[in-house]
Amino acid sequence: MLNFDLYNPVNILFGEGETDKIGACAAKYGKKALVVSYGDHSFMQQLLDRVEARLTESGVAYVEFFKVQANPLLSHIKEAIALCKKEQVDVCIAVGGGSEMDSTKAIAAGVLYPDDPWRMFVSRHDMEIAVPPTETLPTILIPTLPATSSEMNCVAVATNDETQEKAYIWTPVIFPKISILDPSLTCSLPRFQTAVGAVDAMSHVLEAYLNGDQNSPLQDRLHEGILVTIMAELKEVLKDPMNVPHRANIQWASTLAWNGYLQAGLNPPTPMHQMGHVLSALYNTTHGVTLAIFMDSYFRYTCSLNDERAARFALLGEKIFGLARAGRTDAQVASETVERIVAFMDEVEVPHTFATAGVPTDDASLDKITGEILRHGCDAAGNLPSIPPIGKNGIVKVLRMAAGRED
Ligand SMILES: [Fe+2]
Structure with missing residues (x-):
């Protein structure tokens, strides 16, 4: 385990009915709130009415910004920042999924940011001019989609x-x-959103498990427990969508998956996310789907690259699928582990190839995706951080596998 500095000050209120505390929570931080939600918010109008009623009861005025979309846009964040300044908002509240929560954090920091809000964001392209924010308005998040752990990171x-x-x-x-x-807010989530959210949370666990420090047995067991829980509970929820206890297990597991506790001591790179972000930016591909794509192609590419990788994937298969290792090579068990993960994607009906996800597979498109991954996801030497680091040839191979043009 590596040295680490863990800090997480988020106050979590967990459980059915806790939503009604939003008024009292917001009143701690001021008299006027911005309520941020999804552009097409009709499916959660009841929830928004409930949140706003509790704010009114607690003497908190509010303005609405209901324009956020999946893969949230900087232009919307800028628009909401201007609204906050005009309305002199004290606290920002998100009601929705990762897009609403991330936007709300950026909006709240952007209100007090003295420069173009884009400079708050780090990317490979403009890393040298990025300047993180040093202050923010307070934020309160009410997630309706367990997935990103944005609520606690x-x-x-x-x-x-x-x-x-x-x-x-x-x-x-x-x-x-x-x-x-x-x-209980997650019970009305459609089947697809439920599944891709859970797959996103699984990917957070797998990024750290596979590519973080490999000598942290306690962290390994925590990762395996979260993975087993998400996979089992997702199957239950897809059979019985209104079951709050099963929904609760997925939600807490998803929060723990990327709130810092599991990553402590591992310092993991996130190769699947680096590649996935490029697909979302170019083709608006759903975040969880991009990760399913790389849990197929990247895992198949990397699982048996060397003895160490084969052993790691074999351990994963033993712990989460109960695969027998006696009398078999690690490479054989590693391959079966990946097959079982891909079969799980099929079982929960999450696309995991370019073709089924609507990502183009022609040469020009693969070249473009490769270029963007090199530009945004790779280090100065041109390698995608992972175990082992992946150079341009490896990235091309992974993309060709995702495109169904190479086994
Ligand atoms: Fe993610």
């Missing part, structure tokens, strides 16, 4: 719609003050 991702770059703010300054995790 200090990351906010957005796409610059002028340059098509997807980039992130990552600084303790933007930790939310309070997150209200009410699993």
Whole structure:
């Protein structure tokens, strides 16, 4: 285990009905709130009415910004920042999924940011001019989609719609003050959103497990426990969508998957996310789907690259699928582990190839995707950080596998 510095100040209110505490929570931080939600918010109008009623009861006025979209846009964040300044908002509240939560963090920091808000975001292209925010308005997040762990981390991702770059703010300054995790709010999630959210959370666990420090047995067991829980509970929820206890297990597991606790001591790179962000920026591919694509192609590419990799994937298969290792090589078990992960994607009906995800597979498109991964996801030497680091040839191979043009 590596040295680490763990700081997570987020106050979590967890459980069915906790949503009704939003008024009292917001009143701690001021008299006027911005409520941020999805552009097509009709499916959660009841929830928004409930949140706004509780704010009114607690003497908190509010203005609405209901324009956020999946893969949230910098232009919307800028528009909301202007609204906050005009309305002199004290606290920003997100009601929705990762896009609403990330946007809300960026909006709240952007209100107090003295420069173009894009400079708060770090990306490979403009890393040298990025300046993280040093202060923010307080934020309160009410997630309706378990997936990103945005509710308990200090990351906010957005796409610059002028340059098509997807980039992130990552600084303790933007930790939310309070997150209200009410699993009953997730019961109305459609089947697809439920599944891709869970797959995103699985990918967070797998990024760290496979590419973080490899000598942290306690962290390994925590990762395996979260993975087993998400996979089992997702199957239950897809059979019985209104089951709050199963929804609760997925929600808490997803929050723990990327809130810093599991990553402590591992310092993991995130190769699947680096590649996935490029697909989302270029083709608006759903975040969880991009990760399913690389849990197929990248895993198949990397699982048996060397003895160490084969042993790691074999251990994963033993722990999460109960695969027998006696009498078999690690490479054989590693391959079966990846086959079982891909079969799970099929079982929960999440696309995991370019063709089924709507990503083009022609040479020019693969060249473009490769170039963007090299530009945004790779280090100065041109390698995608992972175990082992992947150079341009490896990236091309992974993309050709995802495109169904190479086994
Ligand atoms: Fe993610």
